[in-house]
Amino acid sequence: MLIAYWIIAGLLALIYLFAGGTKLIRPQEALASSGMGWAADSPAGVVKLIGAVEVLGAVGLILPPITGVAPVLAPVAAIGLVLVQLGAMIVHGRRGEAKMIPANIVLAALAAAAAILGFLVWS
Numbered sequence: 046m047l048i049a050y051w052i053i054a055g056l057l058a059l060i061y062l063f064a065g066g067t068k069l070i071r072p073q074e075a076l077a078s079s080g081m082g083w084a085a086d087s088p089a090g091v092v093k094l095i096g097a098v099e100v101l102g103a104v105g106l107i108l109p110p111i112t113g114v115a116p117v118l119a120p121v122a123a124i125g126l127v128l129v130q131l132g133a134m135i136v137h138g139r140r141g142e143a144k145m146i147p148a149n150i151v152l153a154a155l156a157a158a159a160a161i162l163g164f165l166v167w168s
Contacts, residue, residue: 046162047166053162057126061103065096065099065101065102067096068084068099073089073092086140098129102122102126104122105125110167116166119159119163120159120160120162120163123163126152126156127160
């Protein structure tokens with residue numbers, strides 16, 4: 046179970062570090078023109094907040110178990126990422142962007158698996 050957690054958590058951490066970092070670094074117009082149409086319709090602060098939450102979630106998946114300091118926070122971070130994806134599904138659904146929802150479902154399922162495995166390993 047531990048190996049499965051690290052594989053899933055490592056993959057998710059890379060994805061969310063990239064996605065969240067992109068939202069934090071790139072201007073809102075650049076995000077919108079690169080396919081994130083929702084970013085154009087959202088306040089800039091909300092886009093940056095989502096990016097920060099994604100980066101913190103990625104760090105939360107890796108840092109607590111590696112340091113051994115409160116490793117139970119890793120599955121809590123994974124639950125937070127599931128909630129981020131549920132929010133993304135709602136936004137994409139309201140915007141008529143159904144083609145984006147399968148990716149959200151996959152990421153939510155991976156984060157849920159990381160949460161379950163994390164709780165089994167560290168609680």
